Every structure is written in C-alpha cells, then in structure tokens.
Amino acid sequence: MFSDDQLNEIIVEAENVPSRVVPEKTPVNSSFSMVSSISDIDMTDSQSFGNPDDKKSKQLLRFSTSLNESFLQTLHRSPGSVGIDTSHENIQGQKLIASLIPMTSRDRIKAIRSQPRTMEEKRNLKKMVDKEKSKQSHRILEFNCCAQCLNSVSQAYRRSKNSLSELLSYISLWQKTFKVIGGKFGTSVLSYFNFLRWLLKFNIFSFIVTFSFIIIPQFTVPEKNTLQFTGLEFFTGAGYFQDTVMYYGFYTNSTVQHGSSGAPYNMQLAYIFTTGACLIVCFFSLLFSMARYFRNNFINPHIYSRGITKLIFCWDFTVTHERAVKLKQKNLSTEIRENLSEIRQENVKLTLNQQLIHVSAHLAAWVVSTGVAIACCVAVYYLAENNSEFLKNHQNPGAVLLLPFLVSCINLATPRLYSLFRLVERYETPRREVYVLLIRNIFLKISIIGILCYYWLNIVAQAGEECWETLIGQEIYRLLLMDFVFSLADSLLGEFLRRLIGMQFPTSLGLQEFDIARNVLELIYAQTLVWIGTFFCPLLPFIQMITLFIMFYVKNISLMMNFQPPSKAWRASQMMTFFIFLLFFPSFTGVLCTLAITIWRLKPSADCGPFRGLPFFIHSIYSWIDTLSKRPGYLWVVWIYQNLIGSVHFFFILTLIVLIITYLYWQITEGRKIMIRLLHEQIINEGKDKMFLIEKLAKLQDMEKRANTSSFTVERRDVEQTSPLHVREHNAAHDLRFRRSVQEENPKV
C-alpha cells in the first residue's frame, strides 16, 4: 500500500511543477499528525457500524492495512537504524504497538487475531507488545496483589475455556457428516441439519435436567406396576406405561426422605422448579440466539437485495464435491442470466387489468388457505370432542390413534396444497413467495396445536376424569409418535417413489430439491409439542432426542440418494433468523401461555401426581413460601417473593424503564441511519473530488511535458521524475481525500 510521505511528494510535485523539486522526506512531525488524522477518520467510520467490541480492532485493521510493509521492515531492522525512512516507519509500527499495550489482555489477543497478517508476524507482534509491556510495568509499581490475582485468575479461566471449546469441537456431533453434506449440497441445506442439531441440544439438556431432578428421585420410591405389557404400548402410550415414570400420574406428592438423617426432597417443588428451569434456560437460549442472528443478519433493505453483487462474491466455498461444483456453476450462470434479464424487465409496468387479476388471485389464495386451516381445526375439534364416546363404543385399544392419524394427515397434505397455489399466484420476488408460504404453513400448524390445547385444557381437564394430566400426556405422546412415523414414511417411501417416478422423465423435473422450509417447520411443530408435553410427560425430551437422532440419519440417507443440490440461491442466514424467530414467537410463547394457564387456573386431579389434592398447581409455591416465612433464615426469599414477584408496582416500574430504554435505542438507531446516509453521500463526493484532482494532475503533467520537450537533458530527468509519478498516480488519487488535512499540517504546500 501507499505510504504517506510519498503522498506528500506527489502533492509537492503537483503544486511546484516548474521547479524540479527533489522528493524531500517530510519531517517526522507532519507524518505523525497525518497518521493521527487517518486514525481519527477511521474512528468515525468504524463508529457508524461497529459494535464496541470490534471498534478497536476495526480501527487497528484499517490502521494496519496502510502499514503492512512498513511494519515488516520495522521488525527486521534494528531499532537504531539510520535514515528518516526507517524511523518514520518505525514510528508507525510503534504506534500500533503503543495502542495495543493499554488494552486488557483479552482485547489485545482479539485485536491481534483480527489483524490481516501472517502467523509469524502476529507472533512477533505479540512478543514485542509483551516485551514493551513488561518494560513499562517494571517502572510502574505493582499495585496490589489483588490486580495480579485477578489477572492470573482470568488467564486461567481463558485457558480452560479454550481447552474446553477445543474438546467440545473434538467431540462435536456429526462433524464429518456435515462436511459431506456441505460438500455436496452447500450451506443452505446444511442449515436445516444445523437447526436439527441445535434442537437436539435443547432436548438433551431438558432430558438431563428432568432425569436428574425428577425421574431419579422417583425411581427411589417406586410403586408397583400391576398392568400388563403388550407391544401396543409403544404406539398408544397407554396401558403398561401409564404407571411408569413416563407420566405425571406416577409421581408421588410426598417428601422423599431416605433414612432419618437424609435430606428431605420435596417432589412437588422439584417437579415445578425443574419444569420452570428447563423453560427458563430454553427461553434465554432462544433469546440470545435470536439476538445474535438479528445483529448479524438484520440489514437495511437496500438495492442489493435484488443485486447481482451477492451472487458474484458469495460463492459457497464449502462445496467440495466435483459434480456439485460443476452443477453449482451451471446454476449460477442460469441465475446470473435471469438476474440480467430481470433488470431489463424491471421497467415493464402492468396494466390495470393485470394488476386487478393479480390482486384478486392473491386475495382468493389467502381466503382459501385460511378457510382450509379453519376447516382442519374444526374437524380436529369435532373429532376430539366425539373421541371419548367413540372410544367407549369401540373397545379396540388402537382406536385412540385415530385423532393423531388425522392430525398427521392434515400436516402432510395441506402444505403440499399450499404449494400448489404457486401456479395461480404470481409474486414479484421468489423471496416473498417463500415467506408467504411459510406464514400460511405456520398459521395452520399453530392453529392445530392451539385448538388441541384449548380442547385439552377446557374439556379434558375439567371433565372430572381421574388423572387428566396423564391423559393429556398420552395424547401428546401419540401425536408426536404419529408425526415421527409419518415423517419416516415420507422420507423412506415418499421420496424414493418420487425419485423412481422422476427418473422416467429425463428433464430437470427428475430429481427433487430439498424443501428446507417445510422440513424446518416440521421440526418446529414437533419441538412445540415436546415443550408443552414435558410438564405432563417428563420422559418426552428423551423420546424426542431419540426421534431427532433417527431423523437425522434417515434424512441424510434420503438426501444423498434422492435429491439434487438446490438450483437457486437460498438466503440461509436470513431464513435461519426467521426460523428462530418463529421458534420463539408463536411456538415458545404459546407454550408459555399454555403452561401458565395450566399452573394458575387448573385444578390438579385428586388422586394422582405430585400436586394431588391442591386447589391449584401454584398453591404448592404458596405453601412453600408460607413454610419458609416461618423459618428465620430464609426470610429474604419471602421478601423477594412478596415485594418483587408478587407486587404490581415493581412490574409497572420495570415495564416503564424497559419502554424508555427501548425508545431511546430506537432513536439512536434512527440517528445512526441518518449518519450512514450522510457518510455514504460523503463517499460519493470524495469520489468526485478524486476524479477532479486526477484530471487536474493529468493536465499539469501535460503542461510539464510540453514545457520540457524543448531541451533534451531536461527531458531525460523529467522522464525519470515523471515515471514514478505515473506509477503512483493511481495510488495517489486514493489518498487524496486526506489532502485537506495534509495541507493544514504541511507548511510547505
């Protein structure tokens, strides 16, 4: 890159063309101020879209890109070398080191890591910084051993975190499979499998928590199981399983105590707290993931959304399979051609007639899809209501599977029906089409779950049946299992059949493409059921774990055999953000509402489960607080409960504070948008400045040439002088934006 004192040379030469000035090395002071002005401007640039963590490293990144070679020279030359040249670069290198020294060691490591240098240079940089720091710290007296202690603790923590993450990546599940999938199908299909693995982690965590805190204690006080075991239990969940740890009804409501000296273990509290802990951890995990995705992927809608630049520069480097690469190149060419023709067709305006037709087609499609969803919900509700009488008439234990069968059929058929609407509707962008399809599907699935929850909480729970919680648990288990069986059948049979049929047609209709959206929605549906069901059936996370495990391998095999790589670019990160948002917003919040209604409004059954006999589930907490208030040591818990959790004023004030902070952040964001726009305009203006100055430079060169063509020897010298000018002309133009600051600093110009 171009060094800054050479910039001065050009300005000097351009201004003083007649007098042939030998390029003078500018005094060190001006270069210093120039360097500081560079770093100041970079600071404002990075402030507009950096977050505080990356601010410093961004500044250093830009700083160092202009010092790349000079720093290398600093390393190789001895400190006392002569020449203003080397001392100038030495100073720039030392400035970099000086800026690294005051940082905390964590920030320093991050900053060095984000430097675009080779490993050797980074190592040397770190060595030099450490050396300087140790030199400095010798002069400063040791503050207190506390700071040193803290330092060593944080270092040990960092080291252990590093080794832990290395260990985790070592045992990371399915790493090789991901590599193969990514190599053949690219990042987009990989995002589905990533999502599956992420959901698996949730379920593993839930299982571990419920297993340790609820199931194991229950195992220590077993009750006799008098029912017979037939094979049908795996499908219906009833029968033998009814009296096992699988369902809520089996759990004792007593305080488990082994021996007279053992610690008492209150099953009621354990049950409710474990469920609460699982949900809280899931909530925070979802929230942080969503926030992280929003921060990385939430962009201002800009012309780039339809642009061709992303197609060119976002080549998928994870694709490594030869045929996949060739196919991807072919697909990319097709997409580029489509993009070029789209841009040509953008200006085609539709007539009023055509617009009306389009709008009415959209409206009709929406009405039909909503109608279909409502019809399905009504059918499910009707069947659920009449199910109990139906069951009394038919003694076949398999008859309970009718409702789950119907629900799974609806889930299988209706999304495919929605995809057919594509033939009637025309959308401006394929992205809008995908979003509309997703919204319709999620509306269908959530309304089915919603209607079932309504039925369970309002009818089943209040019908006066014995152990209604176990009944609900069984229903959810059956739904989940039927869904799993249908997915298996779809993957193993449906996709194979589709491929066999497709092989008859030699066109691209032959092989199907992996429908990421539909598959992710199925995962979200299953996970919602698991979250609702964990309260009624604590073993459900374990079952979902096994299910997801099997699904991974089945989908993988089916993918390799029956599918071709996607032909269109699929915006994986934006879609992932949307999916995680869907997981959080209708899905998880719905689960929270359902469980809240259960715990606060419903009466537990009188004869079974850990909450038997209480008027409401929540009364277990109330009675616990009551017992605590009698013990002097735990009054602080009671105080927190009464004044923070139970008090309306506290929540009112908290809400007000949150709203104020949100409003302030919103205004800050608006201000930043304005600043981005202004900076963008400034860049354009600087570009125009540059063009103007380049033209001026060219004119001055012409004048100089014409003025010096007369004498031969003078011409010779000028060729020598102007050729470095020609070489650096383009580079000079790039840094001409600093001309103004240079002019202020440099007295010669």
Next chain:
Amino acid sequence: MGSHGGLFYRYQDLAPQLVPLDYTSCPDVKVPYELIGSMPELKDNPFRQRIAQVFSDDGDGHMTLDNFLDMFSVMSEMAPRDLKAYYAFKIYDFNDDGYICAWDLEQTVTKLTRGELSAEEVSLVCEKVLGEADGDHDGRLSLEDFQNMILRAPDFLSTFHIRI
C-alpha cells in the same frame, strides 16, 4: 479450528518426504502448490489457485506450515468478518493492485461460471457489479467498498468457510 495437531498432520500428509515430523528446529519447508491444490477440500474450488497465492509468502502458491495454518484459520468458522472480508478481497484481486477493477471482475465471473456466459454477458455483469458496489465511483472496488457490500450480505460469513 480443529486442534493444531490435526492440521499439522494434514499438512504433513501432503508431502511426507518433505515435511519433517519434528518442527522444533523450525525448518524452512515449503509444500509446492500442486500438492496444496490437490487437497480434497480445495481441488474442485474454482479459486484454489488464488487462495494458495494469497496465503503463500511470495505469492507463488507454495506454502509453509505457517501459511497453511493461516489459511485454514481465516477460512474457519471462528474468524471475524473483517478478517474474512480482507482476505476475500485479496483473493478476488487477481492483479494484486489493491483494487478489484473490471479485469479482476471478469476473471472472477469467468471462474465462477466456467465459460457458460458469453463475453458480452460477462462484461454486462461486471458493469452491473461496479454500478452497485462502487461507492466512490472511481471505476473499481476498494477494500472499503467491498467491506460495505459484505455488510449487506450476511451469507458471506457462512459461505466463505472451508471445513477441515
């Protein structure tokens, strides 16, 4: 990034006779480009030559162990976006002049589409790209233009990634 040990053995596997198992004496060993380019992770990548050139010491594609580690560290999942954008810029800058000019773009598009597009389509594409991404309208993309464009392409982080 997987443990350094794993990467070292991958490097050693490329040229077992050249690379000694014992690196404590810091030998000056360079694995030639032909072997690097034949790695399964790189052998079908349209940009493998540029990747090797960018990360090698002399720009010739022959890599030392440090270069090798550098390359996979930048192309791993953990590398920060700015670092990836910097190296992606260097990879797409075929003539190494610090800017992505129209000629660089033509080379990129040709490598991406393997000759499927005609010459005039290629130049149309280059024009469109410059029109969209060139912020200061000087006819070529600087590093800042490129980074600006990358900010609006959140997929970049996940696609500029080589698994090892």
